[in-house]
Amino acid sequence: MSTALPRPYRFHVGASWAGKPQPPRSRKCNTAPFAKDSEIGRWRDHVLSRPNGGLGSHIGEDFFYIQEMRSQSGISLGVADGVGGWTDSGVDPSLFSQSLMYHAHRYAKQGWAGEPEIDPTQDYEERQEVEGWELTPQECMDLAHGGVLREREVLAGSSTACIVNLNASSGLLRAANLGDSGFCVIRSSQVIHFQQPQTHFFNCPMQLAKLPRSARLRGGACSDTAAQADNVSMKLRDGDLVVLFTDGLSDNVFPSELIQICSLVSRQYTHAPLLANAAGQAQGESHEFIQEEEDAQVQTMAERIISYATLCMHNKKRVSPFERAAAREGMYFRGGKVDDVTVIVALIRETP
Numbered sequence: 001m002s003t004a005l006p007r008p009y010r011f012h013v014g015a016s017w018a019g020k021p022q023p024p025r026s027r028k029c030n031t032a033p034f035a036k037d038s039e040i041g042r043w044r045d046h047v048l049s050r051p052n053g054g055l056g057s058h059i060g061e062d063f064f065y066i067q068e069m070r071s072q073s074g075i076s077l078g079v080a081d082g083v084g085g086w087t088d089s090g091v092d093p094s095l096f097s098q099s100l101m102y103h104a105h106r107y108a109k110q111g112w113a114g115e116p117e118i119d120p121t122q123d124y125e126e127r128q129e130v131e132g133w134e135l136t137p138q139e140c141m142d143l144a145h146g147g148v149l150r151e152r153e154v155l156a157g158s159s160t161a162c163i164v165n166l167n168a169s170s171g172l173l174r175a176a177n178l179g180d181s182g183f184c185v186i187r188s189s190q191v192i193h194f195q196q197p198q199t200h201f202f203n204c205p206m207q208l209a210k211l212p213r214s215a216r217l218r219g220g221a222c223s224d225t226a227a228q229a230d231n232v233s234m235k236l237r238d239g240d241l242v243v244l245f246t247d248g249l250s251d252n253v254f255p256s257e258l259i260q261i262c263s264l265v266s267r268q269y270t271h272a273p274l275l276a277n278a279a280g281q282a283q284g285e286s287h288e289f290i291q292e293e294e295d296a297q298v299q300t301m302a303e304r305i306i307s308y309a310t311l312c313m314h315n316k317k318r319v320s321p322f323e324r325a326a327a328r329e330g331m332y333f334r335g336g337k338v339d340d341v342t343v344i345v346a347l348i349r350e351t352p
Contacts, residue, residue: 018055138229178226
């Protein structure tokens with residue numbers, strides 16, 4: 001019983017990721033990955049079946065989701081970065097981030113990107129049957145956190161989170177960010193918004209957590225709530241790019257470099273779209289996710305960003321954003337910071 005009114009905006013979304021090399025752990029985790037036949041396990045494997053340009057399916061302690069909202073009212077995007085310090089307590093940090101994104105996607109699927117829209121041509125009885133509620137990113141984050149707290153398989157853990165909702169009727173972006181993951185908006189080769197990280201102290205981000213009494217923690221742990229997240233609201237235009245990322249990107253790549261990568265890919269598709277599409281098909285991109293030229297374009301942007309971030313984090317001769325941030329705190333750090341990195345790129349288009 002959804003509205004038949006046209007949507008002025010449509011969104012093309014691509015995603016890419018790369019997990020850091022897994023070092024030998026002195027202490028094994030007491031928790032096992034979600035089973036492949038469990039709800040979260042099946043959803044996790046479906047998300048990781050997206051095309052990733054040969055970068056593999058290893059995502060490490062990061063995770064993400066891309067979900068169309070109720071009655072095509074918009075889309076909801078999210079990234080989460082599990083806090084790796086939990087491995088010292090025998091806990092796998094990836095379980096928390098995967099569970100958090102699973103529950104966020106589940107709530108986003110049932111919520112509206114804005115107030116439920118009523119088609120004035122419908123009868124009164126039909127209008128009364130329109131169900132659902134307007135779901136803000138902060139509410140989605142809070143509900144998802146509650147879902148993790150109820151998960152028996154997640155014994156403990158914590159994660160940063162960034163959730164962005166894009167409204168297909170108004171072009172409005174609403175976001176909630178907790179920790180040092182984040183997002184930026186690129187318009188006409190300029191970053192018009194770059195989300196600043198939330199930290200307790202240097203390299204200790206604010207985070208959602210699950211802290212059972214039975215857990216034996218080394219060095220303590222931080223526990224924050226969705227109510228402490230930074231909220232952002234802004235109107236988008238045709239051609240805007242929204243980039244969500246974990247700190248594996250922001251610690252290694254400067255915003256100006258991000259603009260250059262997106263501009264190069266955009267020019268590539270503008271001047272030689274057929275060659276660009278042929279390259280994408282050669283990499284075996286899934287038709288389920290890549291259906292239009294714009295889909296291939298944002299997917300290529302995401303993959304190029306991840307490839308560049310991976311090169312930067314292993315380069316000890318290059319000054320990184322993390323090195324500069326450490327210097328401001330009076331600490332010495334050289335080169336890039338090796339970490340998991342996840343990126344979602346969304347291109348906004350106004351329908352003619």
